[in-house]
Amino acid sequence: MKTYFVDSFTKEKFKGNPAAVCIVSSDLEDGTMQHIATEIGFSETAFIKHVSDNTYTIRFFTPKIEIPLCGHATLASAKIIFNTTPLETIKFINCNNVELAIDKMRDKIKMQFPVYETEEIDNVPQAMLDALGIKNIIDKRYSRNNKIIQLEIESADDLANLAPDFTALINSYKGINGVLVTAISDNKDADFHYRYFWPWAGTNEDPVTGGVQTFLTKYWATKLHKTKLNAYQSSLRTGTMSTELLQDKVCIVGEAVIVLEGQFNL
Known part of the structure; x- marks a missing residue:
């Protein structure tokens, strides 16, 4: 099985978020895909299969579970397709039959994701805040x-x-996939910063997370009264992207670098 490693949301190798992209010619069993994702160990591994014309199915597996949406692995998959085919517009269909429209923009790639609402919550356990090392919060x-x-x-x-103390964090709450922490930017290069911790469903910290823009972009667009935003993920590897809120869609624009090409022996 042809397999690639791609660093997403960056122009530099060994920055951004690494994703594995596996090109499958026929459907694999869920258990096999989970074993592969666990073996590779990245926060996500994408499995893509050509369906017809410019349409592909895409599935995402963390080292622990399958998830329906993943921004950086979608970007990585599109990077491979645009580099290996003459296509400049493609469509991914995920496990929930959500269509993701993707366009090549010279060195960048634009992805359209759905927009999801957030709801206010009454309280966050003190044990979670302590595990994260947070003393005060503005909004939850x-x-x-x-x-x-x-x-x-x-x-x-x-x-x-x-x-964070990840052992304490995972014990502080049940039934979630992760915790996203965000703050307004302190420099002109970005509108907001964020980090994503998800020991419940993936790795301890996702280096650069595109999928959270399904709700995070709308949050900051509403708060800052603007629809076009620049985001910075302040993880150890760091990463950047621009986003735009379009009613029921969010456009996410980023770059990616291919770092490895090989064969996975099944």
């Missing part, structure tokens, strides 16, 4: 579609310096 919300708790804090510096 929940994305039901993604099963993600979103916390806004005051300082981008504090966000960058978070060093």
Whole structure:
């Protein structure tokens, strides 16, 4: 099985978020895909299959579970297709039959994802805040579609310096996929910063997360009164993307770098 490693949401190798992209010619069993994703160990591995013309199915597996949407693995998959075919517009169909329209824009790739609402939550367990190392929060919300708790804090510096206790974090709450922590930017290069911790469903921290823009872009667009935004993920590897809110869609634009090409022996 042809397999690639791609660093997404970056122009530099060994930055951004690494994803594996597996090109499948026939359907694989779920268990096999899960074993492959666990073996590779990246936060996500994408399995793509050509269906017809410019349409592909896409499935995403973390080292632990299958998830319906993943921004950086979608970007990585599109990068491979655009590099190996003459196509400049493609469509992915995920496991929930959601269509993701993807366009090549010279060195960049534009992806259209759905927009999901968030809801206010009454409280966040003190054990979770302690595990994250957060003292004060500005806002707390929940994305039901993604099963993600979103916390806004005051300082981008504090966000960058978070060093969670992941054992305590995973024991502080049940039934979610992850916790996203965000803060307004302290520089002109970005509108907001964020980090995503998800030991419940994937790895401890996702280096650069595109899928959370399904709700995070609308949150900051509403708060900042603008529809076009620049986002910065202040993880160890760092990563950047631009987003635009279009009613029921969010456009996510980023770059990616191919770092490995090989064969996975099944």
